[in-house]
Amino acid sequence: MKARKKKETLLLDDFFRQQIAHLDENENHFTAANYRNARQSVRRFVGEESGCFPLKEVTGQWVSDYVVYMQDTDKLSASSADCYYRILRAVYNKAVKQSRVEEAEEYPFKYINIAVPPTLKRALSETEVCRLRDAKLTGEKARARDVFMFLFYARGMCFVDLFKLKKSDLYGGYINYSRSKTSMPLRVKIIPELRELIDRYEEEDSPYLFPFLHRNRYHKEKEVAEQSALKRVNRQLEEIGKALDFPFPLTTYVARHTWATLVESCGTATAIISQALGHSSERVTRIYMKGMPSHVIDETNEEMLNALIRYNSKKGKGKNKKCLIPCKNRTSHRSVKINP
Incomplete structure (x- = not known):
């Protein structure tokens, strides 16, 4: 019974901090920074009760309201909102996988998607x-x-x-x-x-x-x-x-x-x-x-x-510019032994 009570009282903010600490310990500092930003966003949404909000209360309706909050109140871009949404989903999934919280009858993230406009391609010629x-x-x-x-x-x-x-x-x-x-x-x-x-x-x-x-x-x-x-x-x-x-x-x-x-x-x-x-x-x-x-x-x-x-250099002028890269139908691969 005590183990079950522990699952029911797991706090979202606490579990967020645990994941951030784990990322920092493994030197994944960029990802940890994104998790911190997502955590702050969730804290703003929950408000004064953010420090004692149970993870089990993350329902489909709650997630939907959070997405609306990010876009309408916090005025986040679609890409930022999508990033925080995916981080929240990852945190929830880890808690379920680790049996830290009971799996909901209906997955809270099942019907929610954030439309992100295509990113402008930024590539040099x-x-x-x-x-x-x-x-x-x-x-x-x-x-x-x-x-x-x-x-x-x-x-x-x-x-x-x-x-x-x-x-x-x-x-x-x-x-x-x-x-x-x-x-x-x-x-x-x-x-x-x-x-x-x-x-x-x-x-x-x-x-x-x-x-x-x-x-x-x-x-x-x-x-x-x-x-x-x-x-x-x-x-x-x-x-x-x-x-x-x-x-x-x-x-x-x-x-x-x-x-x-x-x-x-x-x-x-x-x-x-x-x-x-x-x-x-x-x-x-x-x-x-x-x-x-x-x-x-x-x-x-x-x-x-x-x-x-390489052809476009002082030493390589005049070299053949023909592209020899494997074409899109060159996707088959034979079994090749590769040294680890």
């Missing part, structure tokens, strides 16, 4: 990528540009994953890491462009691939958090983008968008792109994750660079 790569930059701007190019060359890697990369993650000719958001293990071949950037910023007394990202400019003995490092890099990238007259603000995320867009322009199968980006939540990705050889993705990256980027 191959010409703009080459202009950025070849721009004469110094100091922080040069470092920010190099971060962007590393993310691009590393198959659209996320900044948070680059921030965490250590020298120990490099072995067997690959960068080996798990994507922070999905925990999907990824292996990225160290192509010459990546090797050049890695060597450029190597410091013997630092375990990190890019030590300058962790260095506080004003207190050298202190390390900066990934969010601070990201803001600093994006601030420099925005100034670079304006100087180069790019049509939208330049950020680290544009590198990810650009890689996916350029690879897609060569006819690459969506499944290959999705797996390369670590989108394990997508149905098409799950289908191909069962055996898609890692070398197929590496070949995709190499061939896109050969077709669209």
